[in-house]
Structures are given as structure tokens and as C-alpha cells.
Amino acid sequence: MQKLKTKEGVRVEESTGKRVRVFLQSAFAELTGAWQWQLASEAIFVSDVIVASPVDFVGTKAIFHPDDLDAVKEWVATEDRIGSISFRIITTYGEVVTLCGQNITVERNGPPAEAVQQETLQTVLCNLEEKAAHHHHRLLKEVGSKIGPAAATGIWYYKAVMAQTWYSDYVFHLHGLPPQSLNAHLHTFHPFIHPEDAELVAEFIDRSVAERTPLHLDYRIKIGDTVKWVGYKAHWFFSEKGEEILGGVYQDVTEQKAAEREIEGYKALVQFQRQQLQYDEQQVGFGHWQISLLTRKAIYSDQYYRIFGIKPQSLPPNTATFLNYVHPDDRDRMEALYRRIIYEHEFPETEFRIVRADGKVRFVLQKAKLLTFEGELLLSGVLQDITVQRMLEKRAAAVQETIWKQSMVAQQGDEMANLFSWIHDIEDREFTWSESFLKPLNYQKMAAHKITEKTLFSIIHPHDVKAFQQHWANTALKGEPASFDFRLMQRGVVSYMKAVFSRYTYNEKDFFIGTVQNNTAEHVLQQQLSQRVQLAESLTENITDRVIITDASHTILLWNAASEKAYGIRKNEVIGENFFDVFPHLKTEEAMSFFHRALRGERVLQQELLSSTGNGFYNLHLIPLFTNSEVTGVLHVVHDVSGEVELRKNLNDRLQLIESIVQSSVDRIIALDRNLNYLYWNKKAEEYYGLPKEKVVGRNILEVFPQLVN
Known part of the structure; x- marks a missing residue:
């Protein structure tokens, strides 16, 4: 009221x-x-x-x-x-x-x-009393003919007592017929009902007539090749004279049915996409969220809760709820970031840590974009768990560092033969010595950790030690590369050596790499060559390398004793023969390109090629021979490097052996970097602490043993 x-x-x-x-x-x-x-x-x-x-x-x-x-x-x-x-x-x-x-x-x-x-x-x-029956009937027809087409609706009635039926013109039009072109009865339009619907529709209409019940159904009609949907409505009532009348409407609902099917399709698509999104969230490890900048209302997906280790939708959906789970070191930054969301409508991509409900620390990445929906500003974003990615990156960095160290040694080893080398971590003052280096020092493999630079200095020839130390200091401290010759002296025996020093930076750490080659044999050979330069032919006969000379037409001019021994073909059998007739298996596109490069004046070097017999490796030198600036021939030098390749293989095998020995040690062996992140964790450490290596290596000591914080 x-x-x-x-x-x-x-x-x-x-x-x-x-x-x-x-x-x-x-x-x-x-x-x-x-x-x-x-x-x-x-x-x-x-x-x-x-x-x-x-x-x-x-x-x-x-x-x-x-x-x-x-x-x-x-x-x-x-x-x-x-x-x-x-x-x-x-x-x-x-x-x-x-x-x-x-x-x-x-x-x-x-x-x-x-x-x-x-x-x-x-x-x-x-x-x-003023309304006559004929006037009512005429008026009904007139209304049906005028209103029916406009409203896509046709009217009809059936007088039960007289079995009289009438349909408006639009009912005929709906069935593709001229107005009033068929005799009107209850089954006038049954032949137009779609075959798949005809039996059921006829049954329901007959029951409606027999039982005097209202009826409302939708069914299909077929007019030629065209299929339409018809809405049929009928109900019983009494006329002014007390007669039973069954009246109703026919309505074209084809467009309505098409719209309903389209809506159902959209609903099914939305449902499918919702399920697909939930599956994607679970598989990829990300959750969705939305915040209305007008009402501050927030919506978080179930997976968003799971990332925080919380039962879905079990806590109030607001930023304060999830800020409580942000890592203490990142919380102030994230609070400031959420203020920027509300007041400045900005949300840059950000990475932070969370402490889950189960106490585990996870790394997450959050992205967002400003959207509008029905005139309302919404901030929509995703939160992705990238913990595994970050851990893999850390482990990959450690593996890459190891591979890089090995590749640097291998790279310098490829340039030289009969060598030994070391890697010096300048910051940590740790040395990694090649196995071949232990022999001239008379050190066992297990004692390699006792070797220092002073040990190396002690076996250098007294006349060369000062220059050696100077090169060492310039490279280690100033980063100046060096390449020089020096002598080693042990037990009165002098060896002639060649050294290459370099310093590299990797992951903000400096490494001093030294490679030394024993050139004693080459030094002696050079002395002999200088004394017997006029005996070039004799020289080629006494070196172990295979030496062949061909002219511009690939005719063999020189074939030394090493070639005879290696190929089992005497000199007199090949001199004057075409090179590719002697070696038909080398008639390949790649080999021909080497010869063409040499004939164009280019020195060609191919290293560690596998012998065609499969029993060794060699380095191939193709050196152009000039006469008055014109290439008239090619000098082939085939140097057997099987020993060096085998030595490098043995070196890698022994390094792996060292790893296996450390793993089988009875002591707990643990290594950390300067940031107190674990680098190594042997089997005994796993057994003692009950932690597998996979859960320790790459992690910080305070993550593994949080009780050490205080």
C-alpha cells in the first residue's frame, strides 16, 4: 500500500x-x-x-x-x-x-x-444478437487472409458436429499452393509432411481430435526440393452457439529453427572450447583470470587455483588472496604492480615466485591485456607455471658450459697433433688437465688435482721458463693470446714444444686455456731438411707422410716410398698415370672440387679423413705448385693422424672413467659454485642425505637445506 x-x-x-x-x-x-x-x-x-x-x-x-x-x-x-x-x-x-x-x-x-x-x-x-453466423464466418476469413501473410501465420478451424474445415489463404501459401485450391478437411495438407515426420504428426493430430486435447508441435514439410519447418497449434473451444470448435494456426518457423540450430551450434562450440581451454590449461600449466577495472570484480579459473596448490574456488576470488602466496622477496613488487593495474590500467609481462600451499617454491610468468566487454574495461590475463622451464635452463647452462670447455679443447686439438692441454678457471683457481699431460709429469690419474702451474714451470728449460711465465701472465691476467715455442727438460732429455694460450669468457666466468704440442720430431726434421735441402727427393723418401705430385692434367709425377707402402703400388707402376685411374673411387664431385680449388691457387686442407681401407685417419694437404705465377701442379701430402684421433678418443674415455670413479667413491663429493648453487653431487651424497642428484644439482643450498638460513 x-x-x-x-x-x-x-x-x-x-x-x-x-x-x-x-x-x-x-x-x-x-x-x-x-x-x-x-x-x-x-x-x-x-x-x-x-x-x-x-x-x-x-x-x-x-x-x-x-x-x-x-x-x-x-x-x-x-x-x-x-x-x-x-x-x-x-x-x-x-x-x-x-x-x-x-x-x-x-x-x-x-x-x-x-x-x-x-x-x-x-x-x-x-x-x-447483432452478430449473425454468416457475418462472423466472413469476418474470420477476411482477417485470416489479411493478417496471415503479414505475420507468417495462417488460421484454421474444424467444426466437429458438421465435420466442416476451413483454412485461411496463408495456409495454402505456406504449402506452395494457390489460395483455396484444395478441398478443406483435417488431412488436406498431410501429403506435404516430410516422410520422416509424417507418421508421428498424423498420429498426434488424430489423437488430439479424438481425445479433444490441445496440441502444439513443430514438424517439417517438403515442397519439391524445399524443406520448411511448420509450427502447428490447435485447441478446442465452444462457439457462441455451443458448438465444439477445433481451431488453431499454422506458422512458418523455418527461420526460427535455423536460428535455434545456429544457437545450439554456438552453444556446443562454446562448450567444446571451454573443455579445450580447461585441457590446455592442465597440459601447459597455465590459468586464466579477469579483473573488472570498474567494479574490481575478479574471476580466476580452476587451474589458476591449482597452480597455487589451492582447491579450485575454495578462497575468495581477489588479488589479496593470491598475494599472500607470492614469495616474500617478490611481494612488494607485485603489490606495486597490482596498484598500477587499478590506477594506471597497465600490466607489463612479469615473472615472479610463489610459495604454494604445500610449501614448494614455483616460478610463474604472468601476462595480461586490456579488453572491453559491453562497454566495461576488463583486464584479462594468464598465469603460467614455468618452474620446469627455469630448472631446465639452469641445467642446460651447466651442460653447455661443460660442452663448451670440451669443444674449446677439441678445437685447439684439431689444430695441432701430439698435444696436451689444460683449462684454468681463473676465478675458482681450478685446473682441468688432459690425460696426455700426466705422462711427461709422471703423475698418476688420481693425483691430477695436485698439479698446479708451478708443477708445469718446474719442467720447463731454464732458458725458457721466464718467457713462458711472461706469456702465461699476459694471457691469464690481460687476456692477450700467445703462440710460441719453448723447451721441456726432464732427466736431461730436451723436448721441443709449441704452445698456444687463450683466454675465454663464458657465463661471466674467465677461463685460461693452454694447448701444447710436442714438436720434437718436427724440430729434428727441420734441422735435417736445412742440411739436406738439395736432396729433396731423398727427403720425400724418408718422411712418413705420403707425398704425391700431379700436374695440371692430374698426371702423377712423384710417388714417394710412404705412398708405395700405404697403397701397395710401386712407383714405376703409377708415374705417368692419371691420378683418377689409380684411385677411381675418388672420382667424386667433392674430391674433384678439392683439385679444382688447388689448381686455382688455393691451399686445401681436409682433416681427419677416414682411410678408404677403414683402418686409420689422415690429414690431406693439397698445395698448389707455381711456375711464373701459374699453377702447374699440385703437391699432395697425406699425414697419418690415426694416433692423435685414437689419443683424443682415449682422453674422452678416461674423462668418463674419472666421472665413474668419483661416482663410486666412498666419500661424499659435493661441488658448489660461487652463488652456492650445487654443481656436483655424487652417489654417496645421495645415499647419505637421501636426495637424488636430479633434485639437488642446479638448486641453491638454501633451497635444499632451508634450515641453514640462520
């Missing part, structure tokens, strides 16, 4: 001359005062039932809106005067209008209810 009195009315032009007469609970009343409404008439007659208006009434006729009727009844029955009231009416045209009144006085008067009812009944009877 109070709500009705204070309800805000529609603002219209106010007039104190407007009148409202009401008929409520079988009694008339007049409501006078200042009224407002959106109608042209100056008077309104409104009732709670359909009755005839007073004879002298001129104005709009209406009934009370059902939602306001009870309140108006209570007000009119109990109040004589009210300051403000508002209620709705429904006019005879079906229009809903709001009446607003101020300072309203209630005057109860008018004829008794019995007189009103008698007057109303008399009016109704007069109206019924």
Missing part, C-alpha cells in the same frame, strides 16, 4: 480538471484531485472487471493493472483522502498507462452492483 502511494509516476502535464471514476468490489467511486497521465482524454473510467461504463461517461475506458489491483482495492476501501498515489491501467486498446494523483479525495457513489451487472448483461446480449 505504502509502496503504491509513493511510487514515482511518469512526468506528464498536470491538470486539476481531470476526473477518475472507478468500479471496485461491486461499487462505484469517484477520485478527485490533481491527476497526471499520458492520454488525450480528460476522464478515465477504470474497473476491476469488464462492465459497461456509466451512460453519461465520456472518456477512456480501462481495467486495473493486475499487479496494482490489490493495493488500489485496499486504498479505496480504507482511505477517504490521500496525499499521493500512483497505479497503472490497461486501456481497451491494450495500452498500459500510469496514473499519478496528488491530494486525492474518495467519493463512494453510483448505482448498486446488481444494477450494473444487469446493465452489463443486457449490453452483452444485445451485442451477441
